Amino acid sequence: MMSPKRAVADASRFGAVDRVFDPAALIALLDGAKPMFRAAKSVLLDRLALEQASAALDVGCGTGADVVEMARRMPHGAKATGVDASEAMIAEASRRAAGSGAGVLFRLGDALDLPYPDDAFDVCRMETVLQHLADPLLALREMARVTRPGGRVGVLEMDLGTVLLDHPDRAVTQTVLSANADSMAQPWMGRQLPRLFREAGLTGLSVDPIVILSGPENFRAMIGPAVARLREEHVLTAEQARDWWSGLSEREDGDGFAAGATVFVVAGTRPTA
Numbered sequence: 001m002m003s004p005k006r007a008v009a010d011a012s013r014f015g016a017v018d019r020v021f022d023p024a025a026l027i028a029l030l031d032g033a034k035p036m037f038r039a040a041k042s043v044l045l046d047r048l049a050l051e052q053a054s055a056a057l058d059v060g061c062g063t064g065a066d067v068v069e070m071a072r073r074m075p076h077g078a079k080a081t082g083v084d085a086s087e088a089m090i091a092e093a094s095r096r097a098a099g100s101g102a103g104v105l106f107r108l109g110d111a112l113d114l115p116y117p118d119d120a121f122d123v124c125r126m127e128t129v130l131q132h133l134a135d136p137l138l139a140l141r142e143m144a145r146v147t148r149p150g151g152r153v154g155v156l157e158m159d160l161g162t163v164l165l166d167h168p169d170r171a172v173t174q175t176v177l178s179a180n181a182d183s184m185a186q187p188w189m190g191r192q193l194p195r196l197f198r199e200a201g202l203t204g205l206s207v208d209p210i211v212i213l214s215g216p217e218n219f220r221a222m223i224g225p226a227v228a229r230l231r232e233e234h235v236l237t238a239e240q241a242r243d244w245w246s247g248l249s250e251r252e253d254g255d256g257f258a259a260g261a262t263v264f265v266v267a268g269t270r271p272t273a
Contacts, residue, residue: 023088030062032218037127040156040210040263041066044125047206047267048152050074053122058082059111059143060129064093064104070125071102081121083109111139119148127156130196131189140200147270153202154267159190162262165219168247172240179235180226190264202268213260216252 050056050073058067061082071080080103084090093106109115111129124143130136143153160181167173181187194207214222227244230236236244251257 023086027063027089027092029221032221034065036212036214036218037156037263040208040212040265041069041127043208043210044127044154044156044265044267045069045073047208047265048123048125048154050123053151054078055121056080056123056125057114057116057121057143057146059109059114059124059126059139060084061093061106062089064097064106066125066127067093067104067106068097068100068102070123071104074103077103079103079105081105081107083107083111083114085110112142114142114146116146118145120146122148122151124151124153125155128158130155130157130193131160131184131186134185136186136189136192137196137199140196140202144200144202144270149270149272151270152267153197153200153270154265155193155197156263156265157189157193158261158263160184160187160261162190164258164260165248166251166256166258167244168250169244172236172244175230175235176223176226176244179230180223183226183229190262193264193266197266197268201271203271205266205268208265210263210265211260212263213258216248216257216259219257219259220248 050070053074055078056070056074058070058080061067061084064082067080067082071078074080082093082104084093085108087108090106090108097104097106107115111133112135124147126139126143130139133139147153163177163180165173165177186192194205197205227236227241231238231241
């Protein structure tokens, strides 16, 4: 059984990676979550028509894997750029992309004030960033601004209000899942995307809700900080927390573990007039 003490990375801290004691823990959390998002990532890339793009941007690029994949889908000579507010993430993305042969660039930048002129890109992409922002609509408007008229904007976001877990203690589980959702600035971002896209002036929307399933280790890494906070705030007693972890372990040991959430993939076009 994986000890809850190993769940040290707190996903709610992605908005301040460079101020976290150990950014490497958040990078490891991203790496561990990649398999869960594979199908949703593919849907997003399919919606963006990258095969016709000469310049594309990934906002909040993290470790850069998606920027490399964008470049591979684009025509020869095209450029994919990743921007992130974290120096640690940009350094890691640059290190990983070195020698890949892909036409990629990385730079520091704020999603709420992108360091690019109007109409600079044919495609603009973002994944699980808006849930951390105080003003997600401003970020979408920035994405639309740097996308040329007729270009495509796409976002993948979790909806933490849809997180599910099969656990024998329904009451404590609901408390834990609610605390996990409330740790994010925008826990319902997934379901809000279609409205925000329209408010940002984007049209011709496609909306794909996709259920993703989590393995036990990734789920523990995601939920562990919420359980710890509930203990620190005396919402849960030490006994309740211990019993809850034990109930989770019983599901794992019996090969009956089931956990997941709904992510939303929304894409639209910047109008030509």
